[in-house]
Amino acid sequence: MSGDVARMRNIGISAHIDSGKTTLTERILFYCKKIHKIHEVKGKDGVGATMDSMDLERERGITIASATTNVAWAGHSINIIDTPGHVDFTIEVERSLRVLDSAILVLCSVGGVQSQTITVDRQLRRYDVPFMAFVNKVDRVGANPFKVRDQIAEKLGHNAVLMQLPIGLEGAFRGIVDLVRMKALYFDGADGETVRIEEVPAELAAEAAKKREELLDAASLHSDELMEAVLEGRPTEALIKSAVRRGVVARRLVPVFVGSAYRNKGIQPLLDAVVDYLPDPGEVVNRAVDLDAGGAERVLAADPAAKTVALAFKLEDGPYGQLTYVRIYQGGLRKGDEIVNTRSGQKIKVGRLVRMHADAMAEITEASAGDIVALFGVDCASGDTFCGPGLNLALSAIHVPEPVISLAIEPVDKTAADRVAKALNRFTKEDPTFRTYVDPESNQTIIQGMGELHLDVYVERMKREYRAEVATGMPQVAYREAISQKAEFDYTHKKQTGGAGQYARVIGRVEPLPKGVFEFANEVKGGRIPREFIPSCEKGFRAALKKGALIGFPVTGVRVVLVDGQYHPVDSSDIAFQTAALAAFKQVYLKAKPQVLEPIMKVSVEGPCEFAGNVFATISQRRGTIVSSVEDGTFSRVDAEVPLAEMFGYSTMLRSLTQGKAEFTMEFLKYGRVPANLAQELTKTTESRT
């Protein structure tokens, strides 16, 4: 199967929570004969959908880690990455987007474009991923795929065009009209496995003709040939398909398909569309930076004969050891090949090579450019690049956000401690947004992540996968400190009593740096501080930033300008200047009017209109600012900015307030100033602790 790039597809399935993404994936596996029985996400049979391989995902009915799986359809090899829908796990989504060539955006035909859809759309945009839309759940009460198409056009700004019409809606949904072939498709058999092709029902003929017009109009923009054929009144199926494909690959057209995964309707045509309209790895431009050429950009060729370049995008700890998922961009991987991890410089021999199907795997001997496979027994971190001998490239790093929340954990007993360490080691390798360290003061293990749920899931996984039970403290917000005005320092560090002396003097100023973490400028003239000690000063200032004097959190947004100083020919040293800088910063810090900053989250709450008032109240009680609210008669969405510190327990509260009818998403937006009275309280608690 390896080798023919044109017959490969790497697709992701992205969606809002509960749009039925996992159900859709499950059906795709079934129709591609990878599984022989269909399980539901919240299955009554206790088995759960095949893609949710972790117990926890089965229990909560959500998808956390993106398992990749390979299927065959119409002579093509399709790698599917199932991506999580919850915002707390966006790193997983981002990581999969990096290795995908295209995506299916799943939308609910009742909910339409929801807050998470907007997030996912933004991510697809960031990585220039072409996609098509699947409007699922056409059988649900209130389904309106036409409205959803309009929303994709209006709210997301895409040139969305219907490729199909539903035959009947809600409970009466029976089949689909294919607007390219102008045929009606019905899905027979117990699991909808037989596609029956018939004429378009008479009552839909007029509408189908009209929608086909729209499709031809949109598609012919991408092909002069089709435009001509349309004018002459004889557009062919092949011409339409190639025009749509061109539009999709250029990200200028979004074809919209309809169906109901749960009812087994519309899946096979969607798979045909993956083959017909989504790009193969050779049609997508991928770039890497050349580490031997000062970071110059190189375009990779999806050519099996070229030298190998591959990206480790996901690690998983299975029962047989560490599994590393890699996307091969160039060249190929063969059992016994030698490759180099360009981050560590380590040479690795390719051992076992497997193709994944959720939990099951198939051993293979080689894989080539464009493919996604997994390696056994390779020690690396997620995000590492592997190259063939003679190449030293790095695939651009995936955007990794800083963690905003931390939690102290403590193993319940001695035996658990070892397992906790093992689990943490694993998780930090798998997920770059999950971090851990030991607080030197309290001696506690701290874990950090992107939200409450994110950390909850890891605590649960420790328990289930590593039998490591831990007690947790209160979640702690990752505050920052920052100065608000310019201030000058002049500090002399002197220790010249007996033995080797120390002497260093630093003069300069600190300034707020609103859009950055730290900047150091050296304006010392005439060698008043010898050049070799300038880096020592910088190091000293950097060390000082690690812990602010207000509440002990890192200081951010500081520009230090070193203007003048003094040295002693014998007693000045690296250490002396570091110490002077550190002390100078401590001295000047309070003069620069430091403030406490807190993470502000972008919060989106969606639910029926009748709860809008309650939602407004919950936001304002939480020191939030409502940015906008949108109501369309039945449904409302409130967008707000709320400090993370106020968001603990929000999901439980919202659920009980709205009888579970409203949901919210949240992501980090920016750091904002903590109001003076609260900052004072924080300072007080810090003082009382020390």
Added chain:
Amino acid sequence: MTLTVKEELIKRSPLRILERSISGGLGRGNIGVLASRKGVGKTACLVHIAADKLLQGKPVIHVSYASRVDHIMTWYEDIFKELAKSPKMRSALDDFDELVRSRVIMNFKQDGARTEQVLRSLEAMIVHGSFRAETLIVDGLDLAQAGLGDLPLFKDFAGRLGLEIWFSASLKGEEPLFDDRGIPRELEPCLGAIDVLISLQHHGDHVHFNLVQDHGRLAPKDLRLKLDPTTLLIAKDVRPRRPGL
């Protein structure tokens, strides 16, 4: 006593001319309407009015019936950028984030949301959301269609919650749009619920503001304001007074 840059900006705003012409401003409990054909610049004027309130530290709710909200946010950004054109002003306006904290955009669907429901949501925002707005901007509601029944509801709401409400009204009818007193013919049936009515009209290459009704009195008057075609800000009209008005 010297004024701060911000105070200076507020004092010199052409909107002070507008306020002087309508007896000191629209005032709480009152309804103001800007009427013109589509595409003349009503939204720009409303955003300018709102921005002026925000500068004075007064919260504003912007009610929009457009299909998306992001372009309204861009309007505000553009207007503040325009106001901050001179370097002296920039420092006064650099905290754009802080200014827009006093603004909420509420978006409703024209055919989906009934005015009773819209007012319920607005009240929820003001009362439950603790958002003490003084000014309400309502843009894009089809007044001529909804006017007779809905404008009195807004008027009552304005009185009850102590708000001043500025509307835009798109005139769609056939020419002549205005009767001989300058009143938009489509709005005649609901004139009773309107306190201040201003029409925007093209004269040559500029858009001019005519005061039609001032707090219940029919008082046709050229406001000597124009819409600057490049900045889309309301500006003083310095040309000689046209005869006949």
